[in-house]
Amino acid sequence: AIDPVRLWDSILDTAKIGGTPKGGIKRLTLTELDADVRRWFIAACEAAGCEVKIDDMGNIFARRPGKDNSLPPIAIGSHLDTQPTGGKFDGIIGVLSGLELLRTLQDAGYETTHPIEVIDWTNEEGSRFAPAMLSSGVFAGKFTKDWAYAREDRDGVRFGDALRDIGFIGEEPCGDHPLAAHFELHIEQGPILEAEDKVIGVVTGVQGMRWYEVTVTGVDSHAGSTPMYLRQDALVATARMIEVVHQIALEHGPNAVGTVGLIEARPNSRNVIPGETFFTVDFRDPDDTVLAVMEQKLTERLATVAASSGVAADLTCIWNSPSVHFDADCVGAVRAAAVQAGFAHRNIISGAGHDSAYVAAVAPTTMIFVPCAGGISHNEIESAEPGHVAAGATVLLQAVLAMDAK
Amino acid sequence: AIDPVRLWDSILDTAKIGGTPKGGIKRLTLTELDADVRRWFIAACEAAGCEVKIDDMGNIFARRPGKDNSLPPIAIGSHLDTQPTGGKFDGIIGVLSGLELLRTLQDAGYETTHPIEVIDWTNEEGSRFAPAMLSSGVFAGKFTKDWAYAREDRDGVRFGDALRDIGFIGEEPCGDHPLAAHFELHIEQGPILEAEDKVIGVVTGVQGMRWYEVTVTGVDSHAGSTPMYLRQDALVATARMIEVVHQIALEHGPNAVGTVGLIEARPNSRNVIPGETFFTVDFRDPDDTVLAVMEQKLTERLATVAASSGVAADLTCIWNSPSVHFDADCVGAVRAAAVQAGFAHRNIISGAGHDSAYVAAVAPTTMIFVPCAGGISHNEIESAEPGHVAAGATVLLQAVLAMDAK
Numbered sequence: 001a002i003d004p005v006r007l008w009d010s011i012l013d014t015a016k017i018g019g020t021p022k023g024g025i026k027r028l029t030l031t032e033l034d035a036d037v038r039r040w041f042i043a044a045c046e047a048a049g050c051e052v053k054i055d056d057m058g059n060i061f062a063r064r065p066g067k068d069n070s071l072p073p074i075a076i077g078s079h080l081d082t083q084p085t086g087g088k089f090d091g092i093i094g095v096l097s098g099l100e101l102l103r104t105l106q107d108a109g110y111e112t113t114h115p116i117e118v119i120d121w122t123n124e125e126g127s128r129f130a131p132a133m134l135s136s137g138v139f140a141g142k143f144t145k146d147w148a149y150a151r152e153d154r155d156g157v158r159f160g161d162a163l164r165d166i167g168f169i170g171e172e173p174c175g176d177h178p179l180a181a182h183f184e185l186h187i188e189q190g191p192i193l194e195a196e197d198k199v200i201g202v203v204t205g206v207q208g209m210r211w212y213e214v215t216v217t218g219v220d221s222h223a224g225s226t227p228m229y230l231r232q233d234a235l236v237a238t239a240r241m242i243e244v245v246h247q248i249a250l251e252h253g254p255n256a257v258g259t260v261g262l263i264e265a266r267p268n269s270r271n272v273i274p275g276e277t278f279f280t281v282d283f284r285d286p287d288d289t290v291l292a293v294m295e296q297k298l299t300e301r302l303a304t305v306a307a308s309s310g311v312a313a314d315l316t317c318i319w320n321s322p323s324v325h326f327d328a329d330c331v332g333a334v335r336a337a338a339v340q341a342g343f344a345h346r347n348i349i350s351g352a353g354h355d356s357a358y359v360a361a362v363a364p365t366t367m368i369f370v371p372c373a374g375g376i377s378h379n380e381i382e383s384a385e386p387g388h389v390a391a392g393a394t395v396l397l398q399a400v401l402a403m404d405a406k
Numbered sequence: 407a408i409d410p411v412r413l414w415d416s417i418l419d420t421a422k423i424g425g426t427p428k429g430g431i432k433r434l435t436l437t438e439l440d441a442d443v444r445r446w447f448i449a450a451c452e453a454a455g456c457e458v459k460i461d462d463m464g465n466i467f468a469r470r471p472g473k474d475n476s477l478p479p480i481a482i483g484s485h486l487d488t489q490p491t492g493g494k495f496d497g498i499i500g501v502l503s504g505l506e507l508l509r510t511l512q513d514a515g516y517e518t519t520h521p522i523e524v525i526d527w528t529n530e531e532g533s534r535f536a537p538a539m540l541s542s543g544v545f546a547g548k549f550t551k552d553w554a555y556a557r558e559d560r561d562g563v564r565f566g567d568a569l570r571d572i573g574f575i576g577e578e579p580c581g582d583h584p585l586a587a588h589f590e591l592h593i594e595q596g597p598i599l600e601a602e603d604k605v606i607g608v609v610t611g612v613q614g615m616r617w618y619e620v621t622v623t624g625v626d627s628h629a630g631s632t633p634m635y636l637r638q639d640a641l642v643a644t645a646r647m648i649e650v651v652h653q654i655a656l657e658h659g660p661n662a663v664g665t666v667g668l669i670e671a672r673p674n675s676r677n678v679i680p681g682e683t684f685f686t687v688d689f690r691d692p693d694d695t696v697l698a699v700m701e702q703k704l705t706e707r708l709a710t711v712a713a714s715s716g717v718a719a720d721l722t723c724i725w726n727s728p729s730v731h732f733d734a735d736c737v738g739a740v741r742a743a744a745v746q747a748g749f750a751h752r753n754i755i756s757g758a759g760h761d762s763a764y765v766a767a768v769a770p771t772t773m774i775f776v777p778c779a780g781g782i783s784h785n786e787i788e789s790a791e792p793g794h795v796a797a798g799a800t801v802l803l804q805a806v807l808a809m810d811a812k
């Protein structure tokens with residue numbers, strides 16, 4: 001059995017790396033803080049008897065040998081990067097429960113048939129470099145390494161350069177790494193489990209998501225001396241477009257969601273009519289055909305708003321991650337483990353994207369959710385119960401052992 | 407008579423300091439580039455036979471002695487700082503036409519009765535440090551020096567520290583400097599003169615302006631897993647508030663204007679519902695009672711939007727600059743000079759704020775406008791005709807000499 005106190009302590013330990021005054025973490029991918037937590041993770045895995053390999057996307061694989069090392073490993077993966085105002089749990093419990101599992105096996109002297117691997121995937125959050133799940137995406141063949149390396153953050157720094165600068169470009173070509181299965185423990189990041197008093201979410205899939213970038217071009221002009229009728233105000237137009245995004249999501253309720261998370265205005269000066277804005281759109285729905293309709297509406301309505309507001313708008317879809325259905329055997333193993341341990345559980349579709357959504361394309365995969373307070377995530381106040389995290393790690397251990405025994 | 411070529415060359419010379427690829431200038435107040443243009447200006451004035459003094463707000467006074475140096479000087483003042491994407495003319499032609507006037511008097515060996523001063527006022531733009539016209543405001547007793555020193559830019563740098571860092575805190579206490587009159591040549595920054603084919607705007611006053619800061623507080627949360635009904639999206643609420651600002655201005659047309667020029671969202675990440683925004687509002691109208699009504703509407707409607715959008719909004723008026731009527735004698739001198747030179751002219755109220763609006767409280771003051779292309783200003787493409795600038799400088803010289811002769 002896993003050691004819940006040791007697991008919780010490791011969560012609190014890593015939370016110091018980039019910890020914020022409000023109790024969250026700011027540890028953006030490929031920063032020095034990310035390098036710090038990676039070194040912490042590698043040292044901990046090596047102390048638990050693992051050999052560590054890194055691929056050329058910076059993904060870290062910590063391997064505990066099994067009885068038959070010609071078999072591909074059973075993997076437990078998630079991420080250690082966070083949002084700018086992230087919490088202590090998102091991604092982190094997935095990696096650290098893997099570490100706890102390694103330690104538990106080591107303490108028990110338990111020999112698995114397959115090798116077991118714990119994986120830290122690079123840039124899951126997609127906050128610094130869009131899109132999210134970039135490196136599991138390369139692993140699964142969804143993106144090329146060259147394309148990934150060329151992604152730029154908002155300061156124009158390229159992913160490949162940032163990865164090199166923190167010293168985490170490994171030798172293994174990303175994707176050249178067969179897996180027997182992939183499991184991921186995560187907080188739900190939504191309100192359902194808490195509302196229904198369930199401890200375990202048996203995750204059957206991940207909803208579809210699409211990301212867009214919009215550039216609106218008007219004319220910068222003086223805020224005091226330019227009459228209203230002469231204005232081509234990019235920000236007023238953008239305000240209307242933000243409302244459009246919100247309304248489209250509401251029209252496809254209760255499942256669909258739509259968010260403008262990032263906005264920049266130029267020159268962003270109090271007495272200048274903004275001549276340009278840049279903003280992002282995040283649309284999600286479990287049904288990809290609904291997403292197609294939402295996209296169609298977005299295209300049409302942004303054009304209408306642009307025309308009536310006297311500006312130009314350029315809309316680009318930069319990411320389309322279709323909905324994913326997880327592997328029935330893996331899902332079954334998770335459900336069986338929850339039943340066996342007597343944890344209240346239910347099936348659930350993930351609203352958030354996860355590395356597992358991409359890995360599912362190349363290995364039998366599923367996820368385990370545990371509740372988080374108020375369903376709040378991507379927030380420094382993100383919070384989860386130690387007992388729930390321990391329950392998730394227990395289910396993880398049993399599901400992994402069940403797959404290993406197959 | 408002034409030398410139009412020499413004047414134009416000095417405009418092109420200083421435009422290199424902070425010049426942008428699009429032909430504009432980025433020379434924010436109290437940056438190293440601002441220090442560079444200040445040194446250029448001081449050297450040029452000294453070469454024209456002036457003595458230079460700096461006050462403790464960094465305002466620069468270049469003085470050419472007159473016959474009676476016990477008389478207060480007649481001043482020509484404007485500013486050399488620019489917007490982040492500013493033009494080559496806004497403020498600059500006011501200072502450089504003053505320099506041209508000094509050179510013209512020197513070449514002619516002309517002795518005025520009063521001393522003549524050319525002034526570079528610090529932080530007119532108000533883009534880096536709000537409010538605008540900060541140092542002419544201290545000069546006129548509208549703000550204290552301590553309050554001005556405590557103003558912070560968006561990176562938290564204090565005005566007083568930035569002024570010290572560029573080495574421009576002079577010894578003279580700001581405001582301890584009587585002026586016999588103050589003239590300012592400026593581009594109109596609006597469309598009227600061009601539309602009516604006038605060369606000279608006889609500026610009779612400046613409209614009232616009020617600046618506000620708004621902080622909207624919602625809850626950061628995950629863009630994928632937070633259902634629409636649970637959101638407290640600060641940016642959606644802000645979008646509605648931007649539309650409110652726009653509509654209030656339209657309701658008080660054709661004169662009133664309303665602008666949201668600056669917006670920041672936090673954490674500003676593609677997959678996080680923004681938990682907080684900060685934005686600014688700029689309201690202007692020639693009639694201060696209209697501005698009071700606009701403010702009342704803003705207060706009420708932002709509260710309504712906040713309540714219906716599930717967020718909190720904090721609105722603060724950070725600046726109230728009432729409408730200003732310029733000195734009849736000064737205005738008369740400008741009009742007479744335009745008539746005498748045969749320039750097509752009309753009376754005009756300034757839509758933009760100017761240092762003259764504050765100086766008018768402590769000295770007889772007025773302004774001279776010349777057209778700018780398309781009425782566009784606060785834009786790198788800002789453009790004015792050499793012939794119009796020369797006409798403005800000619801009117802300036804004659805108006806100054808007329809006041810001196812009184």
Ligand SMILES: NC(=O)NCCC(=O)O
Pocket residue numbers: 090124125126132133189351352353354628629630677
């Ligand atoms: N789990 C998680 O927060 N992933 C980030 C990618 C996304 O869903 O926006």
Ligand SMILES: NC(=O)NCCC(=O)O
Pocket residue numbers: 222223224271496530531532538539595757758759760
């Ligand atoms: N003239 C000018 O652009 N002044 C800046 C202050 C303002 O009017 O916003």
